[in-house]
Amino acid sequence: MIGSIYGRERERMAKRVGVVILGDEVLKAEIREANLAYILPLLNEWGAEVALCAILPDDVPVVVRHLRAALDEVDLLVLTGGIGPTPDDITREAVARVAGVPLVVHPEADALLKSYYKGRWNDSRMDGPGMTEARMVMAQVPEGATLIPNPVSAAPGFYIGRMAAFPGIPRLLHEMFGWIRPLVEGRRKSRVTLFSEAPESAFAAIMRESMDAFPAVSVGSYPIIDGKYRVRVVFRSDDFTLAASCADFFTGKIGEGGWDVLRREEERA
Numbered sequence: 001m002i003g004s005i006y007g008r009e010r011e012r013m014a015k016r017v018g019v020v021i022l023g024d025e026v027l028k029a030e031i032r033e034a035n036l037a038y039i040l041p042l043l044n045e046w047g048a049e050v051a052l053c054a055i056l057p058d059d060v061p062v063v064v065r066h067l068r069a070a071l072d073e074v075d076l077l078v079l080t081g082g083i084g085p086t087p088d089d090i091t092r093e094a095v096a097r098v099a100g101v102p103l104v105v106h107p108e109a110d111a112l113l114k115s116y117y118k119g120r121w122n123d124s125r126m127d128g129p130g131m132t133e134a135r136m137v138m139a140q141v142p143e144g145a146t147l148i149p150n151p152v153s154a155a156p157g158f159y160i161g162r163m164a165a166f167p168g169i170p171r172l173l174h175e176m177f178g179w180i181r182p183l184v185e186g187r188r189k190s191r192v193t194l195f196s197e198a199p200e201s202a203f204a205a206i207m208r209e210s211m212d213a214f215p216a217v218s219v220g221s222y223p224i225i226d227g228k229y230r231v232r233v234v235f236r237s238d239d240f241t242l243a244a245s246c247a248d249f250f251t252g253k254i255g256e257g258g259w260d261v262l263r264r265e266e267e268r269a
Contacts, residue, residue, distance in 0.1 A: 013185040014076035014162075017043055018052040022063065022081040022091050023168060026055050034170050035080045042177065043078075047186025058082065063094040071098070071162060076183055081168030083157065085134040091165050092158070096142035099161040109139040109147055109156050116154035148179045189218075190240035191267040192247040194233045198259035206253040207233070214246035230262070240268045 019039055026033045036053060043050050051074050056063050070077055082091030096103050113135055141147065141158040148157030148164065152175050157166045164180050166173050200221055211219050217237040224230045233250065237243040244266065251261050 014074070014183050015049055015186050016051045016074040016076075017048040017184065018054070018070045018074040018077045019043075019050065020063075020067070020070065020077055020079045021053075021055045021168070022058065022079060023055075024058045024088065026081075027057055035168065035173055038170065038174060039078060039080075039177065043184065045188055046181060046184045047188045048076075048184045049186065058088045058090050060090050060094050060097070063090065064097045067094060067098045067163065075162060076180070077163045078180065079163060079165045080173055083138070083155070083165055083167055085137045089137075092140060092142065095158075095160065095163050095165055098163065099142050099144075101143040101160070103140045104143045105136065105139050106141045106145070106147060106156075106158075109141060110136070112154045112156065113139050148176055151175050187238060188269045189236040189238055190243050190269040191265075192235045192240075192243045193265040193267075194235075194247055194251065194261045195263040195265075196231055196233070196254065196259055196261050197229060198231060198254055198257075199229065200231060202257060202259060203233075203250070203254050206250060206257070209253065210246050210250045213249055214242055217242050217246040219246065219250075238269070240266075 019036065021033055021035060023031075025031045033055065040050060040053075052070060054066060054070065056066055067077065079091055079095070082089045082094075092103060117135055138155040141156075142160045145158040145160035148159055148166065150156050150167070150172060152172055155167070157164065157176055157179075159165070159180075164183070166176055200223060203221075207219055207221060211217070214237075216239065217235050220234045220236075222232045222234070224232060235243045235247045235250070237246070247264070251264075254261070
């Protein structure tokens, strides 16, 4: 049934997620990649650990090789792009090879597309109304795949073997992406963010000391240059108290070195 997850696919919830963008047009800078900026905040909000991102060409052997390697690292792969009707849309073929199954015409996808295209585009410059050979390609999915519904243009995505394939068109992705929410488990981490004008070289050793003192807290340092130098230091943990305590420890140490924290922001999970 479209949109349902069944059998053994449902047994493994995703804590670690990878994202793969497919398309020569991205690598050749013919379009500006926009989907990561939408996907990553959602996955983080849902509590997933995003373990990897990749942009791959329209080359089936290359994509197959990378997908197989990525599946060893993550519980779920999100793929965008390459599921349209043209010869450069190779995602379905690559996913089928990785899953070890043939491509088949999914009867429900076939019916959805026939209904959608019926009577459309009567202009003689187009290929006519109804289901054409090119459109039929979009009804093909790896055998055994679950369809991901597309409320905009009917052409579905699909899910199989811990791989969820979505269109690369941002509007379609936005409408469809929530489908994978039930697959993702986890909890968004609590965060404490400190802003300072201290150069990273002044607190690199303090940052290491803080991480050693609070091993359950991850710490990241991110310089900002927007007219003057500033830095944002982020403390993340499942336990807000630990994140806050680690930030306190760091604040005290850089204070001993003559540097101030200009602002502190707290976000409890």
